[in-house]
Amino acid sequence: MKKKNPLLAPELRELLKKGNTKAIRTFCETGHPAHVAELISALSASEAWQILQSVDYPLRAEIFSHMDEDLQIEVVASLPRMDVAHLLADMAPDDRADLFKKLPEDIGEAVLPALAQAEREDIRRLAAYEEGTAGSVMTSDYVTLSPHLTAAQAIDQLRQVAPDKETIYYAYVVDDQRRLQGFVSLKDLILARRDAKIGDIMHPDVIFARVNDDQEDAARKIQKYDLIALPVINGNDALVGIITHDDALDVITQEQTEDMEKLMAISGSHESGIYLKTPAWKHFLNRAPWVVILAALGMVSGLIVQNFEGLLMQFAILATFMPMLADTGGNTGSQSATLVIRALALREVSPRDILRILFKEFNVSMLLGLLLGVIAFARVLTMGKGSAIPGNCSLETIGIAIAIALGIQVVTATLIGAILPMIAVVMKKDPAVVASPALTTVVDITGLMIYFGTAKLVLGI
Amino acid sequence: MKKKNPLLAPELRELLKKGNTKAIRTFCETGHPAHVAELISALSASEAWQILQSVDYPLRAEIFSHMDEDLQIEVVASLPRMDVAHLLADMAPDDRADLFKKLPEDIGEAVLPALAQAEREDIRRLAAYEEGTAGSVMTSDYVTLSPHLTAAQAIDQLRQVAPDKETIYYAYVVDDQRRLQGFVSLKDLILARRDAKIGDIMHPDVIFARVNDDQEDAARKIQKYDLIALPVINGNDALVGIITHDDALDVITQEQTEDMEKLMAISGSHESGIYLKTPAWKHFLNRAPWVVILAALGMVSGLIVQNFEGLLMQFAILATFMPMLADTGGNTGSQSATLVIRALALREVSPRDILRILFKEFNVSMLLGLLLGVIAFARVLTMGKGSAIPGNCSLETIGIAIAIALGIQVVTATLIGAILPMIAVVMKKDPAVVASPALTTVVDITGLMIYFGTAKLVLGI
Numbered sequence: 029m030k031k032k033n034p035l036l037a038p039e040l041r042e043l044l045k046k047g048n049t050k051a052i053r054t055f056c057e058t059g060h061p062a063h064v065a066e067l068i069s070a071l072s073a074s075e076a077w078q079i080l081q082s083v084d085y086p087l088r089a090e091i092f093s094h095m096d097e098d099l100q101i102e103v104v105a106s107l108p109r110m111d112v113a114h115l116l117a118d119m120a121p122d123d124r125a126d127l128f129k130k131l132p133e134d135i136g137e138a139v140l141p142a143l144a145q146a147e148r149e150d151i152r153r154l155a156a157y158e159e160g161t162a163g164s165v166m167t168s169d170y171v172t173l174s175p176h177l178t179a180a181q182a183i184d185q186l187r188q189v190a191p192d193k194e195t196i197y198y199a200y201v202v203d204d205q206r207r208l209q210g211f212v213s214l215k216d217l218i219l220a221r222r223d224a225k226i227g228d229i230m231h232p233d234v235i236f237a238r239v240n241d242d243q244e245d246a247a248r249k250i251q252k253y254d255l256i257a258l259p260v261i262n263g264n265d266a267l268v269g270i271i272t273h274d275d276a277l278d279v280i281t282q283e284q285t286e287d288m289e290k291l292m293a294i295s296g297s298h299e300s301g302i303y304l305k306t307p308a309w310k311h312f313l314n315r316a317p318w319v320v321i322l323a324a325l326g327m328v329s330g331l332i333v334q335n336f337e338g339l340l341m342q343f344a345i346l347a348t349f350m351p352m353l354a355d356t357g358g359n360t361g362s363q364s365a366t367l368v369i370r371a372l373a374l375r376e377v378s379p380r381d382i383l384r385i386l387f388k389e390f391n392v393s394m395l396l397g398l399l400l401g402v403i404a405f406a407r408v409l410t411m412g413k414g415s416a417i418p419g420n421c422s423l424e425t426i427g428i429a430i431a432i433a434l435g436i437q438v439v440t441a442t443l444i445g446a447i448l449p450m451i452a453v454v455m456k457k458d459p460a461v462v463a464s465p466a467l468t469t470v471v472d473i474t475g476l477m478i479y480f481g482t483a484k485l486v487l488g489i
Numbered sequence: 490m491k492k493k494n495p496l497l498a499p500e501l502r503e504l505l506k507k508g509n510t511k512a513i514r515t516f517c518e519t520g521h522p523a524h525v526a527e528l529i530s531a532l533s534a535s536e537a538w539q540i541l542q543s544v545d546y547p548l549r550a551e552i553f554s555h556m557d558e559d560l561q562i563e564v565v566a567s568l569p570r571m572d573v574a575h576l577l578a579d580m581a582p583d584d585r586a587d588l589f590k591k592l593p594e595d596i597g598e599a600v601l602p603a604l605a606q607a608e609r610e611d612i613r614r615l616a617a618y619e620e621g622t623a624g625s626v627m628t629s630d631y632v633t634l635s636p637h638l639t640a641a642q643a644i645d646q647l648r649q650v651a652p653d654k655e656t657i658y659y660a661y662v663v664d665d666q667r668r669l670q671g672f673v674s675l676k677d678l679i680l681a682r683r684d685a686k687i688g689d690i691m692h693p694d695v696i697f698a699r700v701n702d703d704q705e706d707a708a709r710k711i712q713k714y715d716l717i718a719l720p721v722i723n724g725n726d727a728l729v730g731i732i733t734h735d736d737a738l739d740v741i742t743q744e745q746t747e748d749m750e751k752l753m754a755i756s757g758s759h760e761s762g763i764y765l766k767t768p769a770w771k772h773f774l775n776r777a778p779w780v781v782i783l784a785a786l787g788m789v790s791g792l793i794v795q796n797f798e799g800l801l802m803q804f805a806i807l808a809t810f811m812p813m814l815a816d817t818g819g820n821t822g823s824q825s826a827t828l829v830i831r832a833l834a835l836r837e838v839s840p841r842d843i844l845r846i847l848f849k850e851f852n853v854s855m856l857l858g859l860l861l862g863v864i865a866f867a868r869v870l871t872m873g874k875g876s877a878i879p880g881n882c883s884l885e886t887i888g889i890a891i892a893i894a895l896g897i898q899v900v901t902a903t904l905i906g907a908i909l910p911m912i913a914v915v916m917k918k919d920p921a922v923v924a925s926p927a928l929t930t931v932v933d934i935t936g937l938m939i940y941f942g943t944a945k946l947v948l949g950i
Contacts, residue, residue: 254735273734274715303832308852326813334809352787359926371764391769465820
């Protein structure tokens with residue numbers, strides 16, 4: 029267990045300046061490619077390329093694959109197309125297809141002719157799948173076996189193709205039309221008799237995804253069934269790629285970031301959204317739309333308040349409790365929305381469970397509403413001592429009005445919070461668009477109407 | 490590729506009633522254990538056990554491992570201790586240690602003596618690590634190799650231990666004190682010459698975690714370096730376990746759920762928090778504390794409003810724009826908080842970056858504040874036409890006051906949203922505790938003070 033290479037970006041720059049290629053090469057060869065790439069990502073594109081040139085393919089391509097996407101594009105844009113072609117040829121199919129999709133069109137089209145035909149077609153094919161589908165995250169580097177091989181022959185075959193494949197631990201058994209028949213793990217092969225037929229030892233019940241499945245569904249299958257890789261088939265049931273366990277981790281992390289940001293009304297694409305590297309104006313563009321829309325909606329609350337100005341002037345204590353009522357509605361609604369959005373994302377519930385969910389949320393919100401109502405009533409009695417109240421009303425009546433309004437607000441806000449994400453799913457939208465800020469603004473409006481309505485009824489105005 | 494077994498829970502129950510053990514056994518043996526467990530989880534504990542009994546160990550233990558934790562505990566509680574001991578003996582070490590931690594103490598202590606000594610010690614050792622550490626999610630089923638073996642001998646050894654190990658694709662090379670020296674993958678072994686020494690072909694630069702590291706940090710290492718497993722070492726640098734790729738997915742999902750719930754001020758433990766299975770009173774207990782605290786804090790806003798009642802009566806238009814100002818502060822603050830919390834969670838930033846983050850957020854919020862200020866000014870001019878305004882003031886002055894207040898509110902709320910999570914990290918708290926509802930309540934209070942303060946200054950009252 030050697031200590032981590034302690035080289036830092038400035039020292040790397042120093043070595044470059046001195047032209048100490050040997051030290052750079054040693055550094056690149058001994059560290060983990062992801063770690064080397066992380067250090068390189070602090071440098072300029074030309075410095076990064078100088079360092080990459082110090083090592084041979086395929087390590088050069090592997091380090092490059094781990095670099096930040098923006099830097100990758102910068103490096104590619106600065107290179108002669110033959111260098112780019114070499115680099116792409118040695119990258120993993122899914123990584124290079126991702127890079128190709130991000131390249132400016134003219135660079136991409138200029139590079140393609142420099143590639144071998146098989147690679148060119150592979151890139152075109154993988155890049156064609158829509159973002160967010162299983163097809164868009166799969167790789168075409170997988171191993172297939174014929175069911176007629178013996179275990180010993182299969183291991184030999186795996187040994188031959190191993191250097192080029194993303195994983196040799198799972199191999200897929202296909203018929204002559206590439207239809208998926210089963211899979212064997214390398215562990216199965218090692219444990220089997222040498223002359224056992226693949227067709228006999230394979231597992232015929234393969235968990236798989238289809239190219240157009242949601243990428244998160246595919247990743248959740250890898251999670252649920254503890255897979256190292258998940259095969260992906262096309263409309264003809266033919267095997268066209270695999271999604272590996274490490275891609276599943278990336279997909280789930282990406283989807284989670286999107287969910288959290290949507291929850292807070294941040295729009296925009298999130299793929300390479302590394303916080304500090306995203307320029308301020310882009311952050312602004314991602315955040316402004318919803319903030320402006322919600323501010324406009326917030327005006328509706330203002331108009332309601334304006335409408336009941338007379339009531340507020342008569343009962344100043346109502347104004348004191350107004351912000352608390354709005355806040356509490358937003359909080360309880362956001363809680364139920366978050367729980368439902370998360371349960372939907374983890375496939376724990378589906379819109380068919382709507383009645384069970386509403387029943388549960390109704391129970392929870394009744395408890396919350398009761399608790400908060402009692403607290404509010406007590407607060408009104410203690411705080412309202414000095415308040416000016418019209419002669420025909422008692423402090424207790426006002427307390428009851430505020431308590432009832434708060435209770436109703438908690439129950440409706442909770443139910444609205446639970447129901448909106450389900451509606452979003454039914455409408456084929458991401459449930460996280462029912463952002464907490466949006467919800468807060470909506471229940472502000474309903475809350476004020478409930479508040480003033482209840483007050484008028486109970487106080488008999 | 491056989492079609493998925495279409496058996497459903499009611500049919501399974503039907504088979505049980507008919508005593509058709511053979512059909513049940515076939516069903517259990519052909520489906521994926523995770524899938525079988527999912528169906529079983531809809532049944533009662535005694536039905537589940539009947540089904541499990543129809544298959545032999547170790548499949549019985551494997552299906553059991555995939556069942557819901559609550560059902561596992563129910564089943565275990567209903568069994569004679571010898572049956573429990575058999576079940577535990579065949580479970581993966583990490584799964585059974587997790588189960589053991591959840592068992593009522595009397596059941597756990599009653600079962601332990603029925604286990605073999607090695608298993609008993611293994612459970613005690615794994616269960617001793619604190620929740621949330623790398624030690625608490627690792628398993629003790631890993632393969633170690635001596636550096637003196639040849640590749641062929643190593644493959645033979647892997648073949649022998651394969652049936653009992655969680656993964657044989659990574660093997661760890663240790664010295665005679667179990668200190669980690671390096672690792673080899675099964676791919677390395679298969680590609681190496683048969684007589685190559687393990688000490689020569691192993692990778693000496695191993696990525697590892699320590700037992701007390703945060704479980705999320707360990708999972709992120711698996712993600713960053715695309716590992717199938719991550720070795721975990723103790724204070725003496727001795728190898729004590731591995732964390733596998735599938736556990737990393739579970740850790741990341743669990744941490745994400747916790748972050749989202751904390752963000753919405755939902756407290757409580759989240760480990761087995763399957764939404765529909767959690768009873769309403771437990772949901773209530775998890776949600777009530779923060780809601781009550783925040784409602785109390787919301788009263789502060791109310792008191793500020795009460796304090797400026799006179800001002801509001803003079804300038805009714807100020808009351809109309811008040812909810813919008815509060816909402817917008819909450820929204821922009823939540824956005825910056827979410828981005829910073831997420832960037833902290835993904836280790837994109839650390840508290841040392843505070844100045845860069847504040848600078849970025851300041852820029853973004855200036856843009857947002859400017860945009861919203863201009864919109865608010867225009868709104869005041871168009872909406873304020875009919876409003877009663879004291880003679881010494883013009884509508885334009887009021888518009889400028891509201892626009893300036895809104896701009897300041899957006900900038901301060903954004904900066905508060907960015908700074909609070911960093912403070913939480915420095916204080917060794919989870920940044921997500923700076924929940925969006927808490928933040929909303931805080932910036933409500935600062936917002937009202939900014940609003941009335943600015944209005945008084947600009948309007949010269």
